[in-house]
Amino acid sequence: MIAARARGLAGSGLAEDDVVIRTATGDDLDGVLAVGHRTWPVTFEPIAGPEYVAMGLAKWWTADAVTPSIRVGRTLVAVDGDEVVGVATYGLQDDELVNWKLYVLPTHHHRGIGTKLLDAVVDRARELGHDRVVLSHLEGNDDAASFYARRGFVETHRESGGSVLPDSIWMAKDLTGPADASGRGVREEDQ
Numbered sequence: 001m002i003a004a005r006a007r008g009l010a011g012s013g014l015a016e017d018d019v020v021i022r023t024a025t026g027d028d029l030d031g032v033l034a035v036g037h038r039t040w041p042v043t044f045e046p047i048a049g050p051e052y053v054a055m056g057l058a059k060w061w062t063a064d065a066v067t068p069s070i071r072v073g074r075t076l077v078a079v080d081g082d083e084v085v086g087v088a089t090y091g092l093q094d095d096e097l098v099n100w101k102l103y104v105l106p107t108h109h110h111r112g113i114g115t116k117l118l119d120a121v122v123d124r125a126r127e128l129g130h131d132r133v134v135l136s137h138l139e140g141n142d143d144a145a146s147f148y149a150r151r152g153f154v155e156t157h158r159e160s161g162g163s164v165l166p167d168s169i170w171m172a173k174d175l176t177g178p179a180d181a182s183g184r185g186v187r188e189e190d191q
């Protein structure tokens with residue numbers, strides 16, 4: 001089981017977080033769904049509109065949609081006390097490890113939780129012998145784009161969203177290089 005501490009606000013004078021990253025269980029179902037339903041409208045309405053948000057919540061954030069990933073151990077949660085405050089999921093597509101979801105409650109951004117969740121997925125990929133992790137974000141989700149780029153992901157290609165939706169931008173992180181002590185690849189600027 002993955003267990004890691006994400007400590008934030010250290011030295012800020014505010015209370016310190018004590019967030020645990022671990023594999024989700026069936027008991028986390030409601031918390032996982034809540035993260036999706038609380039992050040999707042604020043993230044995607046400005047980029048893709050309310051119909052896209054309604055479609056996405058109905059397709060990817062129902063009990064039927066998230067339970068299979070929880071059952072096979074491919075959903076990770078960030079838990080603050082007894083509240084699920086972040087979710088990451090991954091799966092295999094064409095033998096590649098895809099990070100499908102990465103969401104942190106807006107109230108918990110900028111505390112290192114998204115980084116810890118993404119690191120945990122990358123660690124899983126390394127353990128499973130993959131030489132890269134791939135993921136996508138919608139064009140216009142600039143915060144996500146720069147978040148991933150700063151963590152070693154590089155754009156590989158774009159997938160058309162058709163006439164109505166923004167394109168999906170696919171990125172990959174190469175895992176064949178050396179990893180630093182945190183499990184992250186060593187970036188050129190760090191060397």
Ligand SMILES: CC(C)(COP(=O)(O)OP(=O)(O)OC[C@H]1O[C@@H](n2cnc3c(N)ncnc32)[C@H](O)[C@@H]1OP(=O)(O)O)[C@@H](O)C(=O)NCCC(=O)NCCS
Nearest residue numbers: 008009043102103104109110111112113114115137144147
């Ligand atoms: C993208 C997302 C997952 C990042 O989650 P997060 O928990 O805010 O991420 P982190 O806190 O680890 O990192 C965000 C920034 O806060 C900074 N940060 C981390 N801990 C911090 C702290 N204690 N104090 C101040 N800043 C901190 C990080 O350095 C990082 O900045 P950087 O990218 O310039 O390095 C989150 O913004 C999110 O859920 N967005 C909406 C959903 C979304 O777009 N998901 C991706 C879909 S493809």
